[in-house]
Amino acid sequence: MVEDNMQKVINLASEIFNEEVKAWKEAGGRVIGYSCVMTPPELIQAAGFLPYRIRALGNVKTEKADSYLSRFNCSFCRSCLELGLDGTYDFLDGLVETNGCDHLRGMFENWQYAKKTEYFHYLKVPHVINENSLDYFEEEIRLFKESLEAYSGKKVDAESLARAAGEQEAVRERVRKIYSLRERELPAFSGFEATALVLVSSAISPQRFLELADQIITEREGGKIAYRGTRLMLCGAATDELELVKAIESLDGVIVTDSLCYGTRAYARIIDPQAMLSKPERTLAEAYLLDLLCPRMYEDYARRRDYVLKAVERSNVDGVIVMHNKFCDVHGVDNVQLRMDLERRGIPVLQLEKEYGSIADVGRIKTRVQAFLERIGVIESGGRL
């Protein structure tokens, strides 16, 4: 029955209104959507709602969204907005905005302008880390909690918050485990499978995810995937494009690790659930702000670079693909710095600018990745083409 669980995950990952969410709604549950990795799902869960991370799954239609956002806005945000406007996301009872980046801010403003959700909250996240900004963010977490309480009509008590934090920590722990199995010399997961698992981890209830993940980990731990060729790391913009990962891996390469927003970056933080009993807001503020490895943060590039360098070493990566969606300034610029710093250390890098989810573009992306793999092949074979 090995592939049944994995196939179930892939199916869940391939649908926005997946069957788990449908069941939750049918049982009378409410769902709150968020987009940014800075939103603590523990709070949403403790308030009695299902936290759901907004995704576009490679959707390229943006006709409705384009009468609000422009073609100079990131196509990922345009795709998400489209799904908000065309009814795909009608199952969301509420939305949580963050100031993740300029495109995201615009996306949420338009979403609210065109189509109001029952619940809406704007969680404001600082761009620098210091005592002041931590205090500020702690207050923001408090306000977020209060607004959730107002919407649910009941207080979030310490015990339910500790329980939710415990489950969310368990989710992150499983994802970290999956990554460690993926990063090892004989990977137990392909990049495609790991991405599907990550996507599902924020689209169904934690309890269900833990059941599935535990079974899959047990099934896979002792084995290895059929893999040949080059070990790659994927860095850059928000991507939930399973098809893109699949396309890259259809060549002679496997993505063994990443530094993606819909990837490791969302699962690095460790939160002690017990802390929820004494100072929950401070604990969450520290965990979320201090562990944010996002190019939207300033005075913090060195840490992002070191995170990538460590992953390259740990996972024995042969080459790094840094990509960004066209018009994404934060990743677009960070990727240049990253490319320079990696190349300076002799690590081959492919800098890729792309449109989100464009199937028409996949062939061209594959050409570039294939040439990159050929280039790495040359380096590894000692210079013979």
Next chain:
Amino acid sequence: MGKVMLYGGIDIGSLTAQAVLIDGKRQFSSVHNSSLFLAKSIPVKPNPVDSAKAVMEEIFRENGLEWKDLNYCISTGYGREKIVEEGMANENVSEISCHATGAFSLDPDVRTVIDIGGQDAKVIRIDESGNLVNFVMNDKCAAGTGRFLEVMSRTLGVSLEDLGGVALKARGRVDLSARCSIFAETEVLHFLQRGIDVGSLAAGICRSMAERVMALVRRVGVEKEVMMTGGVAKNVAVKRELERMIGTRMVDSKIDSQLVGAYGAAVLAMKSGRSV
């Protein structure tokens, strides 16, 4: 011709499909203009596999050869994987590596290749052993590709082949925005309505095209010698503009610039085939 040791390269572009055959024993010099290979180019068919089949069968028929004479074959360009799956090639290699190898084999002094095809533009850097060092390829936009020239020449009512010549002969040049081929078309129409002459517009178009390509060139840098490959290399005005912007004359590919990718694939096939 005695028994041949054939190595093949198939390159499917957006407009034309090319096949090149090299004889491992080098017996072709007598039959193909003193070149050491056979070549064929045809307009593409809707499906890359059909294009590959057609171009290979034609080259075989014209030269009295057969599929079984083929020792090893490499496919590149559109549908290169499918061509392998269909059994017409042994492996596929990206067109970036093929152009690098092709250009280097034609002239070992080449360190930079500028390849502009119908849909793609690439700048490729190679080292003194012919290895791929770095490359950059245009994003989805068509403004720096052959497609741009095609659209523009249609707007101007000049044939694609004549565009470069018309541009070179022009007395003036109109500055066009370099961003997008759709806007550029509107802009060109706007100038035509205002009575601007076709030559100045052709010159502006070629300059705009070269500027787009230069944006890529700057990304990977240029080292001498520089060779231009692909269909757009035939446009003298674009080539001249690029030479002016880079500040050096380019070396001649000696063969039809559109064949360089297929030629590179055949050279790689010979290397792979011999080591098999």
Next chain:
Amino acid sequence: MVNLAQRTLNRGLFERVFSLMELVERIPDDLSDEEVEGITALLPTDVAQTVTAFLEPRVRRAGIFFLKMIARWMREAVEAKSSGKKVIFVPFNFVPELIHAFKSAVPLTSEVLSSLGAAAVKGKGHVYWDFAMGLGIPDHLCSSSTIELGSMLSGTDMTADAIISSAAGACDANAKIHEFAANYLGIPQFVLEKPVDDTSKGIEQYEKNFLRLTESLERFTGEALSEEGLQEVASNINRASEIYYEIWEMKKLVPCPVPNLFSFFMYGCRFTMWGRKESVDFFELMAKEVKEGIAKGKFKQIPEKVRCGWLYTGYYIDYAGLFSWMQDKGYSYLWDILDLFFPEPISIESRESILSGICESSRRFPMTRQMGAESMSAAWLEDAAHIARELSADCAIFCGHHACKQTWSVISMVSRELQRISGIPTLNLQGDAWLSRVTPISVIQSEIDSFVRNVIRNKGERRKIRRRKGWRTTQYPTLATGLEDERE
């Protein structure tokens, strides 16, 4: 390896602009038409065009003053370098007066230098943009900061000792390229974050951020800001602010007696010499020139056909010619977003009160106040609708600068609502405000022309609505600043 693609770069933007400014420093404060002709004949074509726009009779005295003021601003940076003072690069949305209050540091504004490059240097600064692209910087970054920073990155130009970034929170493109430049050059970057929060909590947070930055600057320069230094700056600001509003009042008049280019001059001064005596003198001169124009009826020589408000920036790609072109056509350029810095009086009681006043100006800076707001569309619309009403605008124009992802993300809402609230239509242009090769000025002009023709056709209708709603109350001042009813 010789990288042939970069071979054309051998002089930096700052240096090239400065060598022009050295010429400007030598010209007299007023010139006859013949003298202007003589000067422009000596200059290279590109430069001559800009100088011509600045030296047109209707703006000449202010134009010469402006150029000389900029020359002085640049000279101070040059001299700072040789005397061991710190040259601090700031973005346009940072208060240069804070740096002017230091004895040991001078501010240089990257966007102003990019604009001068686009306006006054042969090739319009494109080579520096190209250099940055060569490093792999994406082409959707903002040319206004990337042109000048590209010049600095190329190693051919004056290098700043530190970079201040005050766009974090309001503009990713701006803050990221500053971060890149600081890392690439190995110089410190000081970040002033604008929380997207307009509640008292957000304002308080901004104040903390501002004070933190001030302390960092004091540590960096090794100089504690003195109360006297701050007082001098604040007094100058208070005086210049009064005149700013005086000019603003005159802009309300129909037809508008304030020349189009004054809009550019106002913020050009705000971004460079605000807080200095020169800014007071310059604003006084502009006010005087407008009043003189009114007294002599000069501004009526070309009948005003339409009153345009630029919702965002203008275009700086044609040697400042767009302002004059519009003026010649009778299209008033009433404001663009950069004019909206609405200074408030600063209490000069104490060091704290002055810093708090400067901090407040910084928080309310153009673009920061709109794009760094909790709701970009609401803040932007509120300003646009208010100003459109105050200045009796007939239409709005959005320049559509490609790099501005935030404005592009909400312009559709803003223009829809502006039409609904103020009844004025918006033209959405698409062109880079600093790179002429994206959309040539001729295309922009023809789009403005056809839009404006439509607006004029529908103007009568809007006038009726306005009269009903009681728009426009200001009267023309006399030279002695008294009021005189000169309304049609």
